[in-house]
Amino acid sequence: MGIEAWYMDSSDEDQRKPHRLQPNQAVSLEELKQLGVCYWKLNADIYENDPALKQIREDQGYSYMDIITIKKDTLPNYEEKLKMFFEEHLHLDDEIRYILDGQAYFDVRDKKDQWIRIAMSKGDLITLPAGIYHRFTLDETNYTKAMRLFVGEPVWKAYNRPADEYEIRQKYVASSACFFWVLRDDSSSYMVVRLKRTLSWRYSVGSCCTRPSSWPRDSFRRPR
Template sequence: MAQFYYYDEESNAPYTEDHNSGKAVSGEQLAKLGVFYRFVEDPEGVEVIAKERKYKNRDTIVLDEKSFPGGKDALNAKLDLFFQEHLHEDEEIRYILDGEGYFDVRDADDKWVRAKVFKGDLLIIPAGIFHRFTLSTTRYIKALRLFRDQPKWEALQRSTAGVEKNQHRKEYLRSISAN
């Protein structure tokens, strides 16, 4: 099952390390950020949630050095890109089929909350939240990605001018201020 904690920003270790500050984050704290988490025993359980939330499309992604097109260097470049702080205009839904990785999200105080996910974890990151992703030191994950419609892959980098005024960002901020 997933582990949730504040990211240790003082550490100089590679971002694929745990960076566990020792300060846990509760399910209630995640919910206040709009992050949905469930441990789901098998893919049939995911189908129930997919139907409830109207996810119609899906695909599977595998990230590892052996199968990634271009090998280790290409995977490292992709991880560097995924680890840049960004937001999406759609929810990001991942069900972990195998392996492990990290999703980091910003809390209301702009601190990083790290979710270390494993097989059976279903994580839904709301549209408009700043986040990032990386593999763990195992350097392997297989995940089911779910989408309401066709996937929108555009990542809006936090460093991009005007991103704070994005409609989805504003809606997200309104939703968490109501908590």
């Protein structure tokens, strides 16, 4: 089952509530792809020895990994951290999170500056592109355990909005990247690949393809 997302209402009620519009206005994975959001569904029960996760890390260059448990009795300065996570901000690098247990929400801004809420649950791995305005919160279960992945040494610095002066934000806003699905060799899951427009390949947004067996895996690596 794929990830679920929807446009948010403007209520100031508890941030952990779903905040769906009435009627609900769902956001498809296709629409998330157009914002640069990448997604994989994995088996979190075998994350320590999962060949699919290992391959993703190799393909994407996710050399750093740690695990955080966000729960009142395990996370120091719990309330302060939740407040900080929910401040609208951006990063200079992609944000990669893999939910190993529990549930949570990532909120991202669309191109019209509207909030989209992405419901994360066990087995969901998501990448938010550098420069996108976003925020994070637990849902009403008040618990999640997540793997944090990074290319190279981690940089946790967040730049709260407004941060439009940063080059990465300007590049994100101006980007016209394209996205497409690649079916994994074992047919167990799909991955999204984001291509720079300077590459010679021409795929329309949302097109589907599988990697021909004669093409090297690196043909589909994410540009760094």
